[in-house]
Amino acid sequence: MTKRRSTARRTKSPSTPRRGWALARLWIFYGLLLAVALLGIWTLYLDSVVREKFEGKKWSLPARVYARPLELYQGQSLTPALFEQELRALGYRFESNADAPGKVLKKVSAASHEVTYHIHSRGFAFWDKTEPARKFMLRVGNNEVQGLIDLAGADLPIVRLEPEEIGGFYPADKEDRLLVRLADLPPLLGETLLAVEDKHFLDHHGVSPLAIIRAAWVNATSGEVVQGGSTITQQLVKNFYLTNEQSILRRKIPEAIMSVLLEVHYSKSEILETYINEVFLGQSGSRSINGFALGAQHYFRQPLSELDVHELALLVGVVKGASYYNPWRNPERAKERRNVVLAVMHKEGLIDAQQLKRAQAAPLGIVAEGESRTTTYPAFMELVKRQLNQDYKESDLRSEGLRIFTTLSPMVQRQAEKSMKLRVDQLEKQFKTKNVQGSMVVTSVGGGEILALLGDRNPRFSGFNRALDAKRPVGSLLKPFVYLAALEIPQQYNLGTIISDAPVSYKSGGKWWAPQNADKKDHGDIPLYKGLAYSYNQSTARLGMTIGLDRVAKVVKRAGYEGKVPELPAMLLGAVDMSPMEVAGMYHTLAAEGVYTPLHAIREVLAADGKPLKRYPLELEQRFDAESIFQLQYAMQRTLREGTGRSAYNQIPSAIDLAGKTGTTNDQRDSWFAGYSGEHLAIVWLGRDDNSATPLSGAGGALQVWTDFMKHLPTRSLSQEPPPGVSFDWLDEKTGKLSAETCEGAVWLPLRDDFRPLQSVECELQNKNPIKSFWHKLVN
Structure with a gap:
């Protein structure tokens, strides 16, 4: 009898597939659990990132550097042309009335040739007090302020306009921004931003699925990306936390999660205010323009509060793509985008039909691209940085939002730049030469404040700063100190004392030194003042050797020179290397009636909250007696009236008394002039960087630049009243x-x-x- 085989050997147990699916489900469950856990950990990490930066120090704020403010007062030296240039640099608008801050009304009197200005100033928080916005009237005539009153008719002793921002020290990421609170934002700007960028900002929780679907549909049907689905919160997360990496895992997913987290932790107002200060609106060289407040300055040189409807629309329009809608490079594209924004504003009831029509017809209204850059005075900024580095760390200057008030006068600086460029160009053409370089230092007389600084004939050049670092022989600029040393011996010397200009020779370093006059002539016995006024080498050398090299060297040091003065005969005729800044320090002592004052470029430093950090008080020390200085100054006035500098009075009104000295070195390698009025001192150097000969003497080169500068600068004449005694x-x-x-x-x-x-x-x-x-x- 044959036995039937067991079915267990021929068929599988029905429990085997069930166990396999159960195991698979278990793995899926654990995988999902792990993914949820990882997502939770990742979310917790992203949450810590969101909170740490949002609640901490959001931005590294650059130190902002300001020029000195224009102070207006009765009797001040001022011309309408220079004053209007100053107003335009500050962004003031000349209109038919001055009914709002930043507006000016100008009236010209044909009969009296006076110009009257009605001005509505903006106000500014200075280091000593907050200057309020005010309406006032200024009358200018005969190159000075004739009247200064408020619109109620009361005389004003002084009005201080807001200072021009001239630069900054930017963070390593080169981001720049001006922080603005949401409450200080023009309501129309905020409303327009929401209408254009995120109409449902108040309704969503960081991400808007409907906006994403709508944008995807529009882009799919159009065949290109024409609409974005990102909310303002998502845009903030992308700019504030993430990079521009476009992959889904590395940006889109964390962007969505972090957007939701932002909405969980912070209010809509906090998110919107951060966005307004973070959004990228353009580029200025290596510096990025972030936030609407700085964007207004960048494109219009106006505060946000003063922008018109069409200007606000352009700012909002640029948000979509600052490079694509760059109004300087793509003006038509930018205008088209602006008009789209204006149409949205009208559709949403933010502006009426008349405003829409007027705004769409308006030009872009942007400033010239070069004028939008803040840092326009690199040579002066280099000096400021050097002086600040004595008291502050580099990191503090780039991150703590310090406010630095300097001594630079934009009015004086612009005049110095113009004079240098035009005259050097003319000299190169006249003498058929090239590669002539130049530098210039201008200070106030008495205060030692540096009003202007040129380190190159091109004022925008930010390389080698000749005003600070080019040490060249000063030639005859040293002669006044020889004569000052003599005048300090009053029992032997006065300006009429007879000295000899006969040939002279001295042994120095084993060789004979026998200087000759520039005209190759001997002038015999002359009064002392003529030796200086006509810059005779022979009489100066004899005088210096008679009174002693050591005495002359000490006078040079007392005047403010901190370098080494070689006690050699050639020193008497300027064989000492100095920078224009060092020369300015010495000549300022002469111009300030013998009072030494260290030259300085900084007035005050404030913290970001306005708290004073560092004051730079005026240091004064009487180093020469007034009697000797007055006599020397009179001889230097004769230099300009009848001596080597006499060509200046062919252009400068003879009623203005000035003093100065030319300087020329061997083979005319260096052309110098140092001169001053009762208000301004200016030092000019011309030459070549390779130290080769030029066709320019001190009178034929540097003096011409100095004269061009002084004849257009409102300044005060030297006092002719002698001191007691x-x-x-x-x-x-x-x-x-x-x-x-x-x-x-x-x-x-x-x-x-x-x-x-x-x-x-x-x-x-x-x-x-x-x-x-x-x-x-x-x-x-």
């Missing part, structure tokens, strides 16, 4: 003895009362001819 009298220029007005060879000179000559010269009176006598009096 000094009075004018007539001296005979052949003997140095006392003379009389009508005597042959009589010259009118200041003398110390206690060291006047004891003898008088016998002379023939010249008053027989009244016309000759009158002319003689005018000339002398």
Whole structure:
């Protein structure tokens, strides 16, 4: 009997597939559980990232650097042209009325040639107080302020306009922004931003699925990306936390999660305010323009509060793509985008039909692209940075939002730039030469404030700063200090003392040193003042050697020079290398009646919250007596009236008394001029970087730049009132003895009362001819 085989051997157990599916489900469950756990951990990590940055220090804020404010007062030296240039640089608009901050009304009187301005200033928080916005009237005539009153008719002692921002020290990421609170935002800008970028911002929770679906449909049907589905919160997350990586895992998913987390932790107002200060709106060189407040300055040089409807629309339009809608490079594209935004504003009831029509017809209204850049004075900014580095860390300057108030006068700086460029171009053409470089330092007289600085003939060049770092022989610029050393010996020397300009030679370093005059002539016995006024080498060398090299070297050091002065005969004629800044420091002591003041570029430093951090008080030290300085200054005035600098008065009004000195080195490698009024000191250097010869003497080169600068600058004449102990009298220029007005060879000179000559010269009176006598009096 055959046995039936067991079915267990021929068929599988029905429980086997059930166990397989159960195991698979278990793995899926654990996988999902792991994914949820990882997602939770990732979300917790993203949550910590969101909260840490949002609640901490959101941005590294650059230090902002300001020029000195324009202070207006009765009697101030000012021309309408320079004043209007200053107003335009600050973004003021000339309109038919001054009914809002930033507006100016101009009226010209044909009869009196006076110009009257009605101005509505903006106000500004300075280091000492907050200057309120105010309406006032300014009247300018005869190159000075004739009247300053408020619109109620009361006289104003002084009005201080807001300072021009001239630069900053930017973070490593080169981001720049001006922070603005949501409450200070023009309501129309906020409403337009929501209408264009995220109409349902108040309704969603960070991500809007409907917006994503709608954008996907529009893009699919159009065949290109024409609409985005990102909310304002998502845009903020992308810009604030993430990179521009477009992959879904590396940006889109964390962007969505972080957007929801932002909405969970923070209010809509906080998110929107952060977005308004974060959004990218353009590029200025290597510096990115972030936030609407800085965007307004970048494109219009206006605060947000002063923008018109069409300007607000352009800012909102640029949000979609700052490069694509760049109004300088793509003006038509930018205007088309602006008009689209304006249409949305009208559709949403934010503006009426008349406003829409007027705004769409308006030009873009942007400033010239070069004028939008903030840092326009690289040479001066380099000086500011060097002085700040003595007190502050580099990291603090780039992250703490310091406010730095400087001494730079944009009005003076612009005039210096113009004078340098036009004159050097003209000189190169005139002498058929090239590669002439230049630098210039301008200071206030008495305060030692640096008003302007040029380190290159091209004022925008940010490389080698010749004003600070180019040390060149100063030539005859050193001669005034030789004569000052002599005048400090009043029992031996005054301006009429007779000195010899005969040939001279001295042994130095084993060789004979025998300087000659520039005209190759000997002038015999001359009064002391002529040796300086005409810059004679022979008389200066003899005088310096007579009183002693050590005495002259000490005078140079007392004047403010901190370098080494070689006590060699050639030093007397300027064989000392100095930078224009060092020369300015020495000559400022002369211009300030013998009072030494360290030159400085910074007035005040404030923290981001306005708290004063560092003051730079004025340091004064009387290093020379007023009697000697007044006599020296008079001789330097004669330099411009009759000596090597006399060409200046062919262009400058003769009623303005100025003092100065030319300087020329061997083979005319360096052309110098140092001169001052009662208000401004300016040092000019021209030459070549390779130290090769030029066709320019001090009078033919640097003096011409200086003259162009001074003739257009409102300035105050030197005082002709001698100090106590000094009075004018007539001296005979052949003997140095006392003379009389009508005597042959009589010259009118200041003398110390206690060291006047004891003898008088016998002379023939010249008053027989009244016309000759009158002319003689005018000339002398």
